[in-house]
Amino acid sequence: MDFTLHILGGFAALADPTVLGYMIIGFLIGTFFGAVPGLTSVLAIALLLPITYSLDVVPALVMCASIFMSGMYAGSITATTINIPGAPSSMMTSIEGYALMKKGEGANALGHAALGSMIGGVIGALLLICLTPVAAKLALLIQTPGKFSLILFALIVIVISQRNAIAKGFVATLLGIMIATIGIDVMQPIARFNFGTEVLVEGIDMMPLIIGTFAISEILFQACENRNALTVDKKIIDIPPIRRRDFFPTLAEIREIGIWTYLKSAIIGYFIGVLPGAGGSMAAFVSYAEAMRKSKNPDLYGKGSREGIAAAETANNSMCGGAFVPMLMFGIPGDPTTAIVLGVLIINGLQPGPRLLDTQIDLIAPMFASLLISALVLIPLTLYLLGPYFVKIVSIRKAVLYSCIAVVALVGSYVATYSPFQMMLALVFGVLAFFLRAQKYPTVTLLLGFILGPDLEQYLRRALSLNDGNPLTFITSPDSLFFLALTAVFFYFMVVRTPPAAKKT
Amino acid sequence: MKSGSSGGWDRRLILPFVLFVITSIYLATALQITAQFDEGLVGPSFVPVVASILMYVALAFVVLGMRNETDTGEREKLNLVAPIKVVVVTAIYILAFKPLGYPVSTFLYVFALLYIFGMENTGLIKRLVYTAAITAVFYGLFAVIFQVRLPLFDTDFWGMF
Numbered sequence: 001m002d003f004t005l006h007i008l009g010g011f012a013a014l015a016d017p018t019v020l021g022y023m024i025i026g027f028l029i030g031t032f033f034g035a036v037p038g039l040t041s042v043l044a045i046a047l048l049l050p051i052t053y054s055l056d057v058v059p060a061l062v063m064c065a066s067i068f069m070s071g072m073y074a075g076s077i078t079a080t081t082i083n084i085p086g087a088p089s090s091m092m093t094s095i096e097g098y099a100l101m102k103k104g105e106g107a108n109a110l111g112h113a114a115l116g117s118m119i120g121g122v123i124g125a126l127l128l129i130c131l132t133p134v135a136a137k138l139a140l141l142i143q144t145p146g147k148f149s150l151i152l153f154a155l156i157v158i159v160i161s162q163r164n165a166i167a168k169g170f171v172a173t174l175l176g177i178m179i180a181t182i183g184i185d186v187m188q189p190i191a192r193f194n195f196g197t198e199v200l201v202e203g204i205d206m207m208p209l210i211i212g213t214f215a216i217s218e219i220l221f222q223a224c225e226n227r228n229a230l231t232v233d234k235k236i237i238d239i240p241p242i243r244r245r246d247f248f249p250t251l252a253e254i255r256e257i258g259i260w261t262y263l264k265s266a267i268i269g270y271f272i273g274v275l276p277g278a279g280g281s282m283a284a285f286v287s288y289a290e291a292m293r294k295s296k297n298p299d300l301y302g303k304g305s306r307e308g309i310a311a312a313e314t315a316n317n318s319m320c321g322g323a324f325v326p327m328l329m330f331g332i333p334g335d336p337t338t339a340i341v342l343g344v345l346i347i348n349g350l351q352p353g354p355r356l357l358d359t360q361i362d363l364i365a366p367m368f369a370s371l372l373i374s375a376l377v378l379i380p381l382t383l384y385l386l387g388p389y390f391v392k393i394v395s396i397r398k399a400v401l402y403s404c405i406a407v408v409a410l411v412g413s414y415v416a417t418y419s420p421f422q423m424m425l426a427l428v429f430g431v432l433a434f435f436l437r438a439q440k441y442p443t444v445t446l447l448l449g450f451i452l453g454p455d456l457e458q459y460l461r462r463a464l465s466l467n468d469g470n471p472l473t474f475i476t477s478p479d480s481l482f483f484l485a486l487t488a489v490f491f492y493f494m495v496v497r498t499p500p501a502a503k504k505t
Numbered sequence: 506m507k508s509g510s511s512g513g514w515d516r517r518l519i520l521p522f523v524l525f526v527i528t529s530i531y532l533a534t535a536l537q538i539t540a541q542f543d544e545g546l547v548g549p550s551f552v553p554v555v556a557s558i559l560m561y562v563a564l565a566f567v568v569l570g571m572r573n574e575t576d577t578g579e580r581e582k583l584n585l586v587a588p589i590k591v592v593v594v595t596a597i598y599i600l601a602f603k604p605l606g607y608p609v610s611t612f613l614y615v616f617a618l619l620y621i622f623g624m625e626n627t628g629l630i631k632r633l634v635y636t637a638a639i640t641a642v643f644y645g646l647f648a649v650i651f652q653v654r655l656p657l658f659d660t661d662f663w664g665m666f
Contacts, residue, residue: 190538222622
């Protein structure tokens with residue numbers, strides 16, 4: 001009952017004009033970053049991270065949630081209109097949406113994408129609200145050896161989900177873990193890897209790592225790519241005007257897609273979101289494939305299937321709700337965006353874990369409400385108000401855009417400690433991430449290794465010291481054994497049973 | 506393993522090699538860590554040592570995996586001139602940020618970035634207007650809206666000369 005009241009309180013918090021304003025600003029920022037090819041909602045939240053130092057925790061989290069939801073949806077805009085997915089999770093939408101666009105039904109495709117995103121976002125947020133207390137109760141049952149095995153499971157799943165780059169994912173994860181060991185040891189009051197300097201004794205802050213990995217490396221990448229003046233070529237955006245009245249999907253089309261398709265896609269998306277490292281792309285792909293498998297009109301797929309758009313968009317927005325569960329309950333981010341939201345929580349002194357619902361639910365509840373309201377109200381409203389102008393909005397001068405991002409990223413790094421050292425660290429990590437990305441190393445795993453590494457080490461050492469150094473504790477403890485077995489199951493299905501062609505390094 | 510450049514040296518090996526060197530320095534440092542109290546085998550150096558060993562193994566897999574990458578046509582050669590320019594101007598910006606202050610250093614930085622990102626053919630006046638606008642907008646965002654104390658011209662620093 002208390003939990004329900006707090007959730008209702010979260011909705012009431014959104015009535016505060018300041019908080020509401022941040023939610024709307026966040027939504028618009030997320031829509032812009034999600035729609036512009038090359039920019040992502042991850043980058044948007046990374047740039048927002050330093051600003052959260054100056055914000056209260058509630059508006060900061062509300063803003064993060066609306067950026068996450070809108071960024072996931074907005075990728076479908078350019079995917080449909082110009083066949084360039086604004087976000088990787090809109091790849092499936094571009095196949096079907098652009099085919100409809102070529103038939104002159106682009107506005108209808110955008111309408112279906114928005115409807116799917118709305119339904120998925122709402123179901124994902126509702127499942128998050130309903131299942132979080134259950135997850136919290138389960139989380140309380142996990143003891144120290146189990147916590148170690150859970151983090152190990154998360155790290156291994158994150159690495160093996162990099163299907164074409166498992167070894168590279170492993171390298172990036174280990175690099176993240178190694179960077180995280182710099183500074184004071186997790187159990188003893190000694191400094192490690194500070195190389196005689198004072199600045200490294202406190203360790204590496206999450207902010208320069210995030211800004212370097214996601215913002216600076218992107219700027220460097222854009223610098224070496226073709227020097228087009230605009231983010232989207234003028235010739236490409238020269239498309240017939242889109243009329244508002246065409247956005248609305250007809251009842252017959254919705255009936256043809258079927259409520260079950262929406263529901264199933266939302267559930268698939270949510271539970272894929274719960275898995276560490278899976279993310280929106282996998283949610284959209286699995287749901288799209290499942291919809292195609294069960295479709296009455298599989299021949300339409302690839303030629304403009306509204307069902308395909310609905311399945312992919314419902315799943316990737318539902319994923320947003322699922323990704324928050326492991327992050328809030330275990331401190332294990334489900335995807336890169338929640339990894340950065342975790343940073344926002346930590347910066348604001350919130351410790352993820354089952355106790356979060358007891359002690360700080362009043363701070364978390366508005367974030368849940370923001371996810372739901374963003375999906376239910378802001379997605380359709382944004383499409384209706386800005387839909388006809390979307391393609392024009394995303395076509396801006398690259399030089400201006402990336403200069404702005406560079407200033408926000410670097411000044412943002414300075415904000416944390418008022419020290420240019422943080423700015424320099426951001427640059428160093430940016431250069432490192434640039435070279436990693438250039439050789440197809442997944443940088444997301446670097447960040448997750450950095451975030452999860454200290455907990456992995458702490459629980460390993462604590463579990464062993466509590467059990468006289470006996471490593472059998474990880475097998476004799478039922479919760480630990482469960483996660484180790486789960487790791488083996490995932491490893492079997494994702495690596496061993498995978499066809500050899502998919503196991504490229 | 507095919508050569509990624511005109512010589513016999515495969516450019517793709519540079520990153521694994523750099524990571525190998527970093528790991529070796531890291532491992533050597535890890536082995537010198539002295540614990541304040543005995544935790545048995547799993548002390549402060551345990552995870553770093555294990556991470557280093559796993560890194561060597563993973564790097565070996567990465568390098569061996571390069572043999573199987575037969576389609577060299579897919580590999581793009583990155584033009585590093587512009588990114589190097591960005592890194593250099595960014596490093597100078599960071600060094601100048603406190604002594605010159607936000608307004609001057611950011612103005613010069615943005616002006617340089619606009620040039621690197623392909624606005625060299627845009628008229629000087631237009632570029633100056635863009636530069637001034639970007640500098641002012643983010644000053645407004647950080648210093649006015651979010652009340653961040655941004656450095657202005659450091660008179661103490663320049664007084665030394």
